[in-house]
Amino acid sequence: MLKIEKISKSFKALPVLEDISFEIKKGDFVAVMGPSGSGKSTLLYSISGMDSISAGQVLFEGVSISTMQEAELSRFRLTKMGFVFQNAQMLKNLSIFDNIILPGLVAKKESAEAIRKRASALMKRMEIEEIQSRDIREVSGGQLQRASICRAMINNPAMLFLDEPTGALNSGATDQVLAILEDLNREGMTVMTVTHDQRVAARAKKVIYIRDGQIAASKEFAVRADRERELDDWLREIV
Ligand SMILES: Nc1ncnc2c1ncn2[C@@H]1O[C@H](COP(=O)(O)OP(=O)(O)OP(=O)(O)O)[C@@H](O)[C@H]1O
Ligand SMILES: [Mg+2]
Structure with a gap:
């Protein structure tokens, strides 16, 4: 799905990512952990083409996105990738429903009717149908x-990227979001999330630990009940 080959990134002369390589396979669920400032968000933005890289290349479904021109890259991101950030980043002057369908209308892959239908189905599935016409402050x-x-799901992306999706949530809301991510992944969605929260990382099948812009360690976890404990032991070892 995603092949990251020796990517580096600097802001001005300051290196933030150094020589990072790894692969994400279709159906993977990868969590990126690491101290604040270690380069997690920069990594997520760099490999999803939201941010440029200084060296190396990123292949998404075999296509090099590192050499794409901006217009082509935005179209690629819009139709193939879904993004979720810590603070939802929705437009204030649109209803929740209109915010959800907006990337669909911009992509124009399907009729407005089909996009509306999918938005309704997604909202039903996430159990938020009742907030359709509300303002984001409500x-x-x-x-x-x-x-x-x-x-993020409106254009049927091939992969979901999330940066601290539960960072601003209480534990009940975190559980709901985690259940959704796990469900989507079980159905085949490829997921990569940056997180500080061990409970989030414990749902992932693979955890990559970043320190000072480099991969300090990574580990695959079998999906089973005591995964949280296993993750905790591992983090104690490497942190
Ligand atoms: N636009 C930018 N210009 C200059 N430096 C930046 C920029 N964005 C990030 N950095 C620097 O790059 C480093 C990595 O930042 P990044 O946001 O990727 O960290 P992070 O691991 O996501 O941290 P946090 O857990 O706090 O979100 C930090 O030293 C940060 O100050
Ligand atoms: Mg960050």
Whole structure:
């Protein structure tokens, strides 16, 4: 799905990512952990083409996105990738529903009718149908974050990228978001999330630990009940 080959990135002369390589396979669920400032968000933005890289290349489904021109790259991101951020980043003057369908209308892959239908189905599935016509200030953080997952899914992306999706949520809302991510992944969605939260990382099948812009360690976890414990032991060893 995604092949990252020796990528590096600097801001001005300051190196932030150094010589990072790894692969994400279709159906993977990868969590990126690491201290604040270690380069997690920069990594997510660099490999999804939201940010440029200084060296190396990123192949998405075999296509090099590192050499794409901006217009081609935006279209690629819009139709193939879904994004969720810590603070939902929805437009204030649109309803929740209109925020969700917006990337669909921009992509024009399908009729407006089909996009509306899918938005309704996604909202139903995330159990937030009742907030459709509300303003983004009239919903809870958990509802807003579930709405941003609906928005990220509206163009049927090949992969979901999330940066601290539960960073602003209480534990109940975190559980709901995690259940959704796990469900989507079980159905085949490839997921990569940056997180500080061990509970989030414990749902992943693979955890990559970044320190000072480099991969300090990574580990695959079998999906089973005591995974949280296993992750905790591993983090104690490497942190
Ligand atoms: N636009 C930018 N210009 C200059 N430096 C930047 C920029 N964005 C990030 N950095 C620097 O790059 C480093 C990595 O930042 P990044 O946001 O990727 O960290 P992070 O691991 O996501 O941290 P956090 O857990 O706090 O979100 C930091 O030292 C940061 O100050
Ligand atoms: Mg960050």
